[in-house]
Amino acid sequence: MYREKIQKWINNFKYFKRIVRTYAFRKYNIFEVLILWAKRHLNRFQFLVLSGIIVGFLGAAAGIILKASVHYIQVYTVEGLPLKDRIVAFSILPILGIVATTLVARYLYRSKKDIKLSQVLVDIAQNDSNISKQEIHSRVVQSAITVGFGGSAGLETPSAITGAAIGSNFGRRYRLGYKEKTLLLAGGAAAGIASAFNAPVAGVMFSFEVLLTGVVFSDFIPLVISSMCGSLLTQIVLNNDILFSLNTREPYNYANTLYFVILGLIAGFYTRYYNLVSKKVSNLLDKFPYGGLKRAVLGGAILAALCVAFPSLYGEGYGSIKMLSEGEIQNVVYQQIIDFFGQPEWTILIMLALSTLFKPVATSASLNSGGVGGNFAPSLIAGGLMGYTFGYALIMIGFKGVPLINLMLVGMAGVLAGVMYAPLTAIFLIAEASSGYDLFIPLMIVSVTSFLINKYFSPINPDYVTLAEEGKIFTSQNDRNIVNQVKLSDCLDKESISVNNNALLKEVNTYFEDTDKSVIAVVDDEGRFWGMINKEQINKIYAREKDQDSLLASQIAIIPSHIVRPDETVENIVKKFEEADTWYLPIVDENLKYLGIVSRFRFLVKYRQLLKNLS
Secondary structure (H helix, E strand, O other): HHHHHHHHHHHHHHHHHHHHHHHHHOOOHHHHHHHHHHHHHOOOHHHHHHHHHHHHHHHHHHHHHHHHHHHHHHHHOOOOOOOHHHHHHHHHHHHHHHHHHHHHHHHHOOOOOOOHHHHHHHHHHHHOOOOOOOHHHHHHHHHHHHHHHHOOOOOEEHHHHHHHHHHHHHHHHOOOOOOHHHHHHHHHHHHHHHHHOOOOOOOOHHHHHHHHHOOOOOOOOOOOOOOOOOHHHHHHHOOOOOOOOOOOOOOOHHHHHHHHHHHHHHHHHHHHHHHHHHHHHHHHHHOOOOOOOOHHHHHHEEEHHHHOHHHHHHOOHHHHHHHHHOOHHHHHOOOOHHHHHHHHHHHHHHHHHHHHHHHHHHHHHHHOOOOOOEEEEHHHHHHHHHHHHHHHHHHHHHHOOOOOHHHHHHHHHHHHHHHHHHHHHHHHHHHHHOOHHHHHOOOOOHHHHHHHHHHOOOOOOHHHHHHHHOOOOOOOHHHHHHHOOHHHHEEEOOOOEEEEEEEEEEHHHHHHHOOOOOEEEEEOOOOOEEEEEEEEHHHHHHHHHHOOOOOHHHHOOOOOOOOOOOOHHHHHHHHHHHHOOEEEEEOOOOOOEEEEEEEEEHHHHHHHHHHHHHH
């Protein structure tokens, strides 16, 4: 019985494969045919689970390739070098890395700008969750060059973008709907984060806090499965030398809670400093009169100078955090500098503090001069340096039993929470990466405090403020998210009627009698908007006096209180409808040329349709 059933499935698959390859518009390989066959025979939820597994493994594979590539580039270029040779390498490699990335972006990918995480949010909100196929591999190649040669940036954001692109294109390939495609996009990103840290819960939290803000989902199981698969593949393939993990720490002692409360306040204000300095350096580089390669050389030179002075700023920086946790301070601060000043404790404290202060400068110089990477790892490293510096200062003052490594770990979570506006991601990331589940209380204290301080200064992540104001990304305001998905073209009355301003009233009345339109636009001989006439207005004129057919359209046309411009957002148009208390508004260009009529009724139809699709 079972043998016959299996044979039936095999025959069914062979028939399906032949049909697809014969009649499909696009050629499919054997694996794609198998997926199409599965889609046909599985229900929606089952196919989403299968898709989550595939996207999770593919997203993790991309993250593993990226992580391993950077690791081995740095092994062959700087690891084990004597001090003098390392200084020479630090002064040359960052420039070469950013210049090479710029050349690859320009000539291989024909790209003039770096695609950041904010672009993924725009694609979710405005582009039906469709991400360019090029992003499946371009982020891996470019960020490997940038970070491998010393760029002070992270690999987690490129991994997340690559995973998101894989999920998006998988959904598009198999013609899934918007919600399914968005779910797989988020699953791919979660797998990318999970593969970078072996932290599946943090991957899920990242997707919910950063990517799916304002998106309502009930089918979150495929997302969890994608993140789990990403973490699983990482454990199988990568070793601890490549993965970020810290097991050297002290057990949490509630008596140290005050230290973490103070650290939370420091982390909050330091994160504000981090965001402001990053923005300032970005603006300065954007204003640099010479673009392209010259800007890359300038940014690389700034980065190289900082890396020579502060070696912890070279590359991702996780190696420096591991060294600090193992007490190898001489690899983070040059031993020669400590010996030169003869005050080891003060020298170490000052060098650590300066490294912490210059970290946002190094990262912004890397990312805004042509390098490709993310702000995820830099914020973690900055937080680790900040927490370690704070603990080191307490020890110098004379406090006993200071949990130095715990302060470093919790500081990492605090700055990440403030930079990414993702406190849950920060909490679970550090808890998973350090096996520090007993640190949940201090992690919560520091992460939430840092997050609230930065949210006080800017309710929305500073990187996304402009996009949110323009309505290009989703926010926590669900009603506004739906409104911003409506396009102006969706609101146009495509059958609107216009008459010349010299038309007689009886001609205008004929239009109303022959159509179901309630308003007609009036234009002059050159097509410029003159005013509007509504049916109720005509009825009132005839009610007063029958013989009014000689009146001209220009004499009875009313200029509306509001007009619409082609470049206006739908959100602003909705406000004009409410203020004017009308169902129709004219749309005109800067020369007052009439372009059509915007219908409030058509907006409401589209709004209800989107509300149904997104709920």
